[in-house]
Ligand SMILES: NC(=O)c1ccc[n+]([C@@H]2O[C@H](COP(=O)([O-])OP(=O)(O)OC[C@H]3O[C@@H](n4cnc5c(N)ncnc54)[C@H](O)[C@@H]3O)[C@@H](O)[C@H]2O)c1
């Protein structure tokens with residue numbers, strides 16, 4: 001038996017933020033990030049809609065990008081004090097993910113972060129509050145997913161919390177919020193969404209329901225992302241739906257080792273001055289992982305299907321996979337994303353000398369590879385890498401060398 005879970009309600013289209021006016025409850029806590037939602041007026045609008053619905057509203061502001069365990073614990077304490085019956089998380093993946101984890105701790109104050117990370121091991125939520133997610137970036141699709149990614153900065157590791165209990169009750173996918181994204185964010189979150197759909201399609205947990213969503217999302221992203229990046233607002237709006245479809249797919253089909261590697265490399269070089277931003281990491285690693293996974297016959301056929309669906313050239317499966325890899329690398333070029341860690345600058349743009357020194361990378365490689373294999377996303381990858389293979393794969397992602405094993 002397989003399970004397919006989505007939010008009970010999804011409001012979409014321009015102006016759908018107004019759906020908040022219809023919410024029923026007593027107290028709503030709105031969780032937001034560093035200020036973009038306030039700056040562009042969306043936060044004030046959300047507050048006034050909820051007040052119009054007769055609710056007392058409290059804000060929890062300042063959730064940082066790539067939120068920490070400490071932020072989750074602080075937010076949960078604020079919830080325990082205010083006792084909301086609605087948690088409204090608004091912004092990019094970071095504040096929404098943090099709010100999901102706060103929600104768990106709010107419902108079960110005794111829970112530790114370790115307890116939360118037991119895959120599909122959460123107790124029943126919704127005894128105290130329901131959860132609405134309003135996304136302002138077009139990538140993570142956390143507004144519809146069963147995941148939350150929290151960073152343990154002491155270990156420099158991102159941990160996915162995974163359980164259908166944290167799939168939001170309501171998602172609001174209003175493209176107005178995505179229109180204010182700066183270009184770099186469009187590029188990174190868009191390639192994150194592309195990675196979600198490709199990984200979901202080849203995941204060992206794929207099914208007819210997730211395949212339909214993944215393929216359609218891939219084609220939309222192929223058509224819309226680069227134009228959206230270059231300022232076409234109709235395509236920007238369309239990308240907001242595309243990433244959400246990708247999310248519906250991967251929330252149920254799960255992901256693969258592109259994400260395992262992104263989670264374990266994202267924060268681990270922070271002491272050298274930067275993060276490898278999630279979407280950029282995915283964009284760099286995806287072509288390498290396709291080449292690695294394609295040694296598995298079923299995965300190879302599926303990549304071929306993706307290439308066909310995208311209308312790419314190739315008579316044989318091998319040629320199709322080659323075209324797919326070339327196409328994705330071309331997207332990275334069009335979006336100004338580097339091809340490998342060695343050329344990943346501290347500002348995330350391509351650089352002659354990246355911010356991660358070779359010696360540091362090589363020294364940390366065994367540990368990173370070990371952690372990536374242990375990541376929750378590895379289990380559904382079509383090919384299970386050994387420690388040696390994962391190290392080789394990560395080296396290809398560092399140097400941009402060919403994957404031939
Ligand atoms: N839960 C999931 O299923 C899932 C999936 C993939 C990634 N993630 C996680 O999500 C996080 C990344 O989220 P993200 O890529 O959405 O970015 P983010 O939430 O970290 O935001 C990045 C920056 O963009 C700003 N911003 C957000 N929306 C904006 C807008 N509309 N206009 C202007 N500025 C805006 C924010 O203030 C912030 O400074 C990572 O921690 C990643 O690991 C989660």
Ligand SMILES: [Zn+2]
Pocket residue numbers: 140192193196259278282
């Ligand atoms: Zn992702």
